[in-house]
Amino acid sequence: MAHVTTQQLLITGAAGRVGTLMRPRLARPGRLLRLLDIAPLPAPGAGEAVETLQASVTDLDAMREACAGVDAVIHLGGLSTERPWEQILDTNINGSYTVLEAARRAGVPRVVFASSNHAVGFHPADQGEAADYLFPRPDTFYGVSKVAGEALGSLYHDRYSLDVICLRIGSCFERPLNARMLATWLAPDDCARLLEAVLAAPEPGFKVVWGISANTRAWWSLAQARALGYRPQCDAEQFATELGDMVGEFDHRYLGGPFCSPELDAPKGEAEQEAS
Structure with a gap:
């Protein structure tokens, strides 16, 4: 079966770190990138096939409009570190539901969901290679x-036949920042290679995929x-000498590294602060 051709692509969270890194790398002749974020986005450059939209992933009407006519959605939008529960619930969990529901209503056939290694962060790191589809054990x-987003993706595939690929991303930076x-x-x-692969794969259904080099x-x-x-x-080993052994105790114990540390306990939300 021939690979899928993605001519129009919606990227949520396009002003974030990963979205910014992917913007030039996903540009292709004949492809339109529709970039969405709550934060302002740089205007398209000369000859750049880009549309920019400023909207929240929690706004269903805005997301339905953003999804109109696209071949796939790459959902990067959301809070990228630990926050109070009510913020995570609204932006990350309700936002992921909204993106999937908007894609379904707009007839988009495929959604790529940026999950995270922190969906399984409390798995011990000394049990050998972590398998695909490792059972959730979130650290925050x-x-x-991210577990909820994967579950929603499974539901939207089984109930509505939407192709959903969840990428449990490790650490996407220009270069490794520490020994972990x-x-x-x-x-x-x-x-970018991973995204192109999952965008082109014929009829992937629902998949959970590790995202590392x-x-x-x-x-x-x-x-x-x-x-x-x-x-x-690519292989991070080229940076090993300069990074040395800058790894903390919790980095050694669990797959989630410092996210498993007591220091990363969630900050209290307003309701908790009022009750304490």
Whole structure:
């Protein structure tokens, strides 16, 4: 079966770190990138096939309009670190529902959901390579929101036949920032390769895929990602000498690294502050 051609692509959270890294890397001749974020986005450059929209992923009407006519949605939008529960619930969990529901109503056939390694962060790190579809064991409210997003993706596939691919992303930065990232790094170029692979895969259904580069010290399986056509070309090992052993106690114990530390306990929301 021929690969799917993605001519119009909606990216939520396009002003964030990963969205900013992906904007030039996902540009293709004949492809329109529709970029959405609650934050302002840079205007299109000369010859750049880009539309920019300022809206929240929690606004169903705005999301339905944004989804009109696109071939796929890459859902990167949301809070990227731990926050009070009510903020996570609204932006990350309700936002993911809204994106999927808007895609369904607009007839978009495929959604790529940016999940996270923090959906399984409290799994011990000393149990060998973490398998694909590792059972959820979130390390934070943020991690819970990624589990919820994966569950919603499963529902929308089974109930509405929407193709949903959930990427449990490791650490997507231009270069690894610490020794933990020697295992978890997803190079931006490899991130783009992974996205292109899951966008092009014919009839993937519902999938949960680890998102890392071909790291020598990788903790997580790439079998499912490779089965979908992903061919990573980067390895964090080139940075090993300069990074040394800058790894804390919790980095060693759990897959979620510092997100499992007591210091990252969720800040209290307004209701909790009033009750305390």
